[in-house]
Amino acid sequence: MKMLALPLLIILLQSPVCLSVTVSSSKPKVEVHEHSDAVLSCEFRTEKDQSPRIEWKKTGKGVKFVYFNHKFIDSYAKRAEIEGATLTLHSVTQKDTGEYRCEVTASADNVNLGEAIVTLNVLVPPHVPSCEIPGSVFVGKGLDLLCKDKLSVPPATYRWFKDNKAMMATVDTPYSIDTNKGTLKFKSVSKTDAGMYRCESSNNVGAPKSCVAHQLKVVDYPWNMTILIAGAAGFLILTLLCCICVCVCRHRGCCKKNKKTKSTKSYNPQPPPPPPIRNLKHYKQTQSFMI
Structure with missing residues (x-):
């Protein structure tokens, strides 16, 4: 070796x-x-x-x-x-x-x-998020509250607050929260959902930032609006029924127009007109007859 x-x-x-x-x-x-x-x-x-x-x-x-x-x-x-x-x-x-x-x-x-x-x-630490919170909403309607911080790196996560209390979505709550997209969804709002809402964005770089709180009001439908909706619905139903009736009538032949028969007049033939009278002044005798 x-x-x-x-x-x-x-x-x-x-x-x-x-x-x-x-x-x-x-x-x-x-x-x-x-x-x-x-x-x-x-x-x-x-x-x-x-x-x-x-x-x-x-x-x-x-x-x-x-x-x-x-x-x-x-x-x-x-x-x-x-x-x-x-x-x-x-x-x-x-x-x-x-x-x-x-x-x-x-x-x-x-x-x-x-x-x-x-x-x-x-x-990049969190920035003040942009929040979309309407001023009022009718009872029973669905509602989406939006929150977004486009500048923070890593991307921010979100929390929602109502009357300065953190909202926690569970199976029993009438709303859901997407902490990554920043959405707060109501299937059907009620009077108890009214209040001051704000959103907070956070990541592990800096202190959390929150948008300004906005008041959300939940109101009933006004009577004139209810009457208008009911009247419009009734008009649509009546128009639909009329269209159905016309279609059924035409299908059964009830709406066909009767043709008018022309009246026949008796025809009386007229005698032919007399022959025209010749002018005697220009008449000349060409022959004479002896009787």
Whole structure:
């Protein structure tokens, strides 16, 4: 075994070593609060090249340069800095959320390109949600109260309050609550459902935020409205009955019009007119007769 190991060691020492640049990140996933600093780490090692080229790009629908040719590009120029290959973004917003790629090019190495991916997620605390609460509703009608916070990251969950008391939906309650969509649904409202309603959005980033409470009134149908609805319903029923009667009558032939017979008059033939009288002045005797 010792005799075999010695030739192998000599062969390994004499063979060329494959030199390459290596790039890595000590923290490939970064989560920071909005308006704070985000540090995107990037560490590299080269075998020969002591001055490799370093680039940062933001990927997604399109590739956008962050750091190129030893300078920051566009909006990053005034709010970013680099140390070695580690990138720091100051006062990040939701627009900075995405995937970033650190690229190191060492032209003197055999494998001269290496890269590392860092994902940045900017967390946004809850904002004041928009609430849709009508001023009044008729007794017995269905009702949906809506609440939405489109800006919070991660997406907010919702709670509803009536008269400053948290509402808890159960099997026995006349309403249901969707904590993810922010909807409060009533199948049929009653007088006891009247009160002050508000919605609260929350996530694990910041303090919950609530919209301004709104008064919901539950009213009865007015008498004139009831009479109008009843009258309209009666008119529709009467019109329908008339149409049915006309159709039945036409089907049975009751509505066919009787054809009027023309009266025949007796015909009395008239005698032919007398022949026209000739003018005697122009009459000339052509022959004479002897008796």
